[in-house]
Amino acid sequence: MSFEPILTKYRHEKDSHTIDFYRGHGGYEQAKKAIHDWAPDDLIEEVKKSNLRGRGGAGFPTGVKWSFVPKQTDKPKYLAVNADESEPGTFKDRVIMETDPHLLLEGIMISCWAVGINTAYIYIRGEMVHGYNQLVSACKEAYAAGFLGKGIFGSDFELDVTVHRGAGAYICGEETGMLTSLEGERGQPKLKPPFPAIEGLFGCPTVVNNVETLANLPFILEKGADHFRSIGPEKSPGPKLFCVSGHVEKPGTYELPMGVNLLTLINEHCGGVWKGRKLKAVIPGGSSAHVLHADECDVNMDIESLAAGGSMLGSAGVIVMDETTDMVDALLNIMKFYHHESCGQCTPCREGTGWLEKIVHRLHQGRGRKEDLDVVFDVCDRMIGKTICVLADAAAFPAMSFIDKFRDEFLAKCTNSDRSTAQATSGAGGVNV
Amino acid sequence: MTDLAFSKDAMKEYEWMLTRYPNKEAALLPTLRIAEREFENLDPAAMKYVADLMGLSPAKVLGVVTFYTHYRREGTGTYHLQVCSTLSCALRGSEDVCAHLSAKLGVGLGETTDDGLFTLSKVECLASCDTAPMLQCNDDYHEGLTLEDVDHLIDRLREEAKAGGAA
Numbered sequence: 113m114s115f116e117p118i119l120t121k122y123r124h125e126k127d128s129h130t131i132d133f134y135r136g137h138g139g140y141e142q143a144k145k146a147i148h149d150w151a152p153d154d155l156i157e158e159v160k161k162s163n164l165r166g167r168g169g170a171g172f173p174t175g176v177k178w179s180f181v182p183k184q185t186d187k188p189k190y191l192a193v194n195a196d197e198s199e200p201g202t203f204k205d206r207v208i209m210e211t212d213p214h215l216l217l218e219g220i221m222i223s224c225w226a227v228g229i230n231t232a233y234i235y236i237r238g239e240m241v242h243g244y245n246q247l248v249s250a251c252k253e254a255y256a257a258g259f260l261g262k263g264i265f266g267s268d269f270e271l272d273v274t275v276h277r278g279a280g281a282y283i284c285g286e287e288t289g290m291l292t293s294l295e296g297e298r299g300q301p302k303l304k305p306p307f308p309a310i311e312g313l314f315g316c317p318t319v320v321n322n323v324e325t326l327a328n329l330p331f332i333l334e335k336g337a338d339h340f341r342s343i344g345p346e347k348s349p350g351p352k353l354f355c356v357s358g359h360v361e362k363p364g365t366y367e368l369p370m371g372v373n374l375l376t377l378i379n380e381h382c383g384g385v386w387k388g389r390k391l392k393a394v395i396p397g398g399s400s401a402h403v404l405h406a407d408e409c410d411v412n413m414d415i416e417s418l419a420a421g422g423s424m425l426g427s428a429g430v431i432v433m434d435e436t437t438d439m440v441d442a443l444l445n446i447m448k449f450y451h452h453e454s455c456g457q458c459t460p461c462r463e464g465t466g467w468l469e470k471i472v473h474r475l476h477q478g479r480g481r482k483e484d485l486d487v488v489f490d491v492c493d494r495m496i497g498k499t500i501c502v503l504a505d506a507a508a509f510p511a512m513s514f515i516d517k518f519r520d521e522f523l524a525k526c527t528n529s530d531r532s533t534a535q536a537t538s539g540a541g542g543v544n545v
Numbered sequence: 546m547t548d549l550a551f552s553k554d555a556m557k558e559y560e561w562m563l564t565r566y567p568n569k570e571a572a573l574l575p576t577l578r579i580a581e582r583e584f585e586n587l588d589p590a591a592m593k594y595v596a597d598l599m600g601l602s603p604a605k606v607l608g609v610v611t612f613y614t615h616y617r618r619e620g621t622g623t624y625h626l627q628v629c630s631t632l633s634c635a636l637r638g639s640e641d642v643c644a645h646l647s648a649k650l651g652v653g654l655g656e657t658t659d660d661g662l663f664t665l666s667k668v669e670c671l672a673s674c675d676t677a678p679m680l681q682c683n684d685d686y687h688e689g690l691t692l693e694d695v696d697h698l699i700d701r702l703r704e705e706a707k708a709g710g711a712a
Contacts (some may be wrong), residue, residue, distance in 0.1 A: 188567070200631045200670040238615040239671050241684040274565040279574055280615025282669065296573035298612035314567055357633035357674030364675045399632055429674070431633055445632045449669055455612075 115343075117367040118351045119327050123211040129246050131253035134214035140257075142330040143221040144265045150333075155226040159329070162337035165348050167204075168194055168285075168322030169398065169426045171415045178227050178319060180309035187316040191224055191232035192294060192308075194322045195247075196278055196285040198237055199398035200449060201429025204353035205323035207365045209236065209243040212327075213250035217273065219326030221259065222333060224271050227319055231272050235290050238279040247275045282453035286501045287320040289455065300455045301501035324353055344370030348415040352428060359386045359434035371414040378409075378432060389434040393517070397426025399446050400506030402513035423513075439518040440525055443510060444472045450507035461504035464495040468511050475525045482526040485515055549594045555583050559598070569599055573609055581617050588619040614668065622657040622664035624702050627681045630667040633674035642678045643667060645692050649699060662706055663699075 122128040122137065134140070146155060160175030181189060193216070197205040208216055220232050236244050251273055254260045262270040276294060283289040284299040291313045293299035312318025328350055332340045341349045352370040354377060357363045361383030368377070374396060378384065385391050391406040396413065402423040404411070411421040418425045433442060451465040471488055474480045492508035499505075515522050523531040551559060559579055562572045576595055577587060584591040587610055589603075596603040610616055617625065626646060630639045643665075647653060650663050657664040673679045676688030687698055 197672045198670060201633055201674050202670075203672040203674055206672050237672070238613070239681060242686070272565070277575065277578060278615075279577070279613035280668075281613050293574065294571060296570040296609065298609055314571070355674065357677060358636045363633075363677070395632075431636070431674070433636065437636065442632060442636070445630075445635050449631055452669060 115351075115367075115369050118331050119215070119324065119353060120207060120212070120365065120367045123207055128211050129213055129250065131214055131250070131257060134212070134218075135257075138334075139214055139330075140218055140221075140259055142333040143218045143225070143259070146222045146225050146333060147265050147267050147269055150225070152226050152228060155222070158337050159226065159332060162332045162340040163347070163349055164325065164328055164332060164340065165350075165415065166322055167324035167328075167352070167428075169199065171348065171425065174321065174325055177309065177321075178223070180307065181227050181317045181319060182310070183228070185317055188231060188314075189227060189229045190313045190316055190318040191220060191227070191229045192287075192291060192313055192318055192320045193220060193232060193234040193326065194285065194287065194290055194320055195234050195236040195240075195243070196290055197240075197323070197427075198282040198285045199400065199427045199429055200446070201355060201357055201395060201398050201431040202427040203355050203357075204365050204428070206240060206243055207353070208323055208327050209240070210246050213243075213246045214254065215327050215330065216247070216323055217250055217254050217259070219329040220273060221264070221271060222329040223319065223321060223326055225269060229319065230270050232274070233294055233313070234273065234275045235284070235294055236275060236277055237284070238277050244275060244277055251275060281455075282449075283455045283501070283503060286503065289501065290320070291318065298455075300457050301503075303500050345412070345414045345416065348425075352413070354413060354428045354430055356382050356430045356432065358430075358432040359389065359437070360384065360432045361386050371412045371417065374404075374409045374411050374413055374430070377413060377430065382432075385432065385434050387434070389436065391432070392435045392437050393433045393439070395429070395431040395433075395510070397424045398429035399431065399449065400502075400509055401426045402509050403517060405517045439514055439521045440472065440476050443514040444469070444476045446510045446514075447472045447507065450503065454503055454507075458499035458504065460495045460498045461507070464491050464504055465507045467491050468507060472511070475522060478525055478527070480522075480526045482523060482529045484526065485519070485522055488512070488515060549584060549590055551579065551583055551594075551598075555579050570601065573599060573601065573606070577606075577610060577616060586617040586619050586621055620657060620664075623662050623706060624682050625664045625666065627666045627668040627671075629669070629671045629673065629677070629679055629681070631670035631674075633670070634677040634679065637677040639678040641692065642680065642690055642695060645695055646699075649696070662703070 127133045156175050156178050164174045165171045260273055278284050281299050284293045286301050289299040289301040308318040308320050343350055348370050354366045366381050394404045394409050395401055415425045447469040451469040454461045454465045456462045471484050488511055492512050495504040495508045523529040524533045562575050566572050580591050580595050592606045593603050596606045628643050646665055650658050652658055652665050654667055678690050679688040
C-alpha cells in the first residue's frame with residue numbers, strides 16, 4: 113500500500129505557510145473540534161491510546177508525558193516547544209516550521225487544551241532565521257483570526273504563543289537546558305528529578321514537546337487513535353520524518369511510515385549510495401547514535417527495531433557513508449562537535465569530550481598507539497551515565513561504536529600495531545597533542 | 546560611560562517583549578537580538594547598555610552572551626560567512642568550501658578581511674544536511690554549494706557592499 117504524506121503533504125505548494133492556505137485545506141478544524149467536543153482528560157486518553165511517541169529523540173509516549181502534569185495547581189502551566197533542532201544529521205522540524213507553521217500552531221492548541229495550558233513558547237534555534245520569521249508571521253495571522261489570544265472559538269479558553277529565538281548552543285536542545293535558556297540564562301541542563309512536568313519553566317509544571325510530535329496531533333484527532341496506530345509498527349506507530357544526508361544520490365526529508373527498512377529508505381527513496389559506490393556505514397539516528405556497519409543496515413527504522421539492532425532511532429537523522437569514507441576522519445569530526453558543544457558544567461563530559469577529541473586526533477595524525485583504543489573505552493566508561501544530561505553519552509556512543517566496528521581502520525593509524533600503515537603527518541592545525 | 550540607546554521602534558519592541566514573559570530576565574536573549582540589530586554587534590558597550598536597561602549585572606549579560614555562538618560579536622565583518630563543517634557537510638566537501646573561501650579572501654578561520662567586509666568561520670551543524678555543503682551568511686542560508694556558487698556569492702556581496710546595500 114502506498115503511503116501518502118501527512119505531516120509534509122503541502123510542503124512544495126505555493127503559500128503553504130499562510131493561514132489562508134492552511135484553512136483552505138481543513139486547517140484549525142481539529143483544534144476547534146478539540147475545544148468544542150473533547151474534554152481535556154478524554155483527549156489525553158486518546159493521545160495515549162494513539163501511542164504517539166516523542167519525535168525529538170527520546171521516544172517517550174506523549175499522552176503519558178501530558179498526564180504527569182498536575183491537574184490542580186496554583187501555578188501557571190507552560191508548554192515549551194522544542195524547536196532547537198541541533199542534532200547533526202537532523203533537519204525535519206525546519207521543514208514543518210518553514211512550510212507549514214500553522215500545522216505546528218494547531219498542534220500546540222490541541223496540546224494546550226488537553227493539559228490546561230494558557231502560555232506556550234516555541235524555542236527555535238537562533239540560526240533558523242527563515243523558520244523564525246515564518247513562525248512569527250503565522251502567530252500574527254493566528255492572533256488576527258482569533259485562534260490565539262482570548263476566547264478561542266467562542267470558548268473561554270485562552271492561549272498565548274511566543275516564538276523565542278535561541279542563540280547557538282546544541283545543549284539547548286536538551287529539555288532542561290532549553291528551559292534554562294528560556295529563562296534568560298546560560299543554557300546549562302539541570303538534574304532530573306524534578307522533571308519539567310512537575311517543576312519546569314519558571315519553576316512551574318511544563319510540557320516539553322518536539323515540533324514533529326505536535327504536528328501529528330491534528331491528524332490523530334481527525335482520523336482517530338486507532339487509525340494512527342494502524343500506520344507503522346504497533347509499539348511506535350505513525351508517520352515519521354526521516355532526514356537522509358551524506359553519500360546518497362538524493363538527500364532530503366522523507367515522510368514514511370515508522371518502521372521503513374533502512375536499505376529501502378536509502379536505495380528506493382534516496383536513489384541509493386551516490387556515484388554507484390558501495391555502502392560502508394550508516395548513523396541512523398543523529399550523530400549520537402551508534403554507527404551501523406553496512407552488514408547491519410537491513411533493519412527497520414523504528415524505536416524497538418533499532419534498539420534491538422544496537423543503535424537508536426533518536427532524531428531519525430540518517431547519515432550515510434560510502435566505501436571511500438575514512439572512519440577515523442568521520443569520528444574526529446563527531447568528537448570535535450561534542451567537545452565544542454559540551455556546556456562544561458560536569459567534569460566527566462567537559463574533560464571526557466576533550467580527551468576523546470585529542471586521542472582520535474592523534475590517531476588521525478598517524479601518531480596513535482594501539483593502547484589508545486583502550487583508553488577511549490576507558491574514558492567512555494567514565495562518561496556514560498555520570499553527568500547531569502546525556503551529552504556525555506552522546507559523545508561516547510559514536511566513539512565506542514566506530515572503533516568497535518571499524519577497528520582495523522583505527523589500528524592502521526597506530527604506530528605500534530601489526531596492521532599499521534601509519535605514516536605520521538605533521539600537525540595540520542587543530543589540537544596539539 | 547555609554548551614549549548608546551535603542552531607537553524608538555526598538556524600545557517599543559523591547560517593551561512588548563517584556564509582556565511575553567513572567568519576569569524581565571527571560572527577555573534577555575530576545576533583547577540581545579534587538580541590541581545586535583541596533584548596535585551592529587554586541588561589544589562591551591552594547592552589553593552594558595542591555596544590562597542597565599534590564600537591571601542586570603554586566604557580568605550576567607557577558608556570561609550569557611559568551612555561552613552562545615550565534616550572537617554577533619565585536620570585530621565581525623559586514624558579512625559573516627559561517628561554513629557548516631559537521632559530518633554530513635564534511636562528507637560532501639565542506640573542507641573544500643572553507644579552503645576555497647580562505648584562499649579567495651586571504652583570511653584564516655575566525656579572521657576578518659582588511660576591508661572589514663568578510664569574517665570566515667567554521668560552525669557546527671546548521672540543520673541543512675540535505676543541502677550540503679552549505680553556509681550561513683548573516684541571516685541567510687546558501688545551500689548545495691559548488692565552488693563556482695561560492696565565487697558568485699562573494700562577487701555579489703562585494704557588489705552589494707559597493708552599492709551601499711550591506712546590512
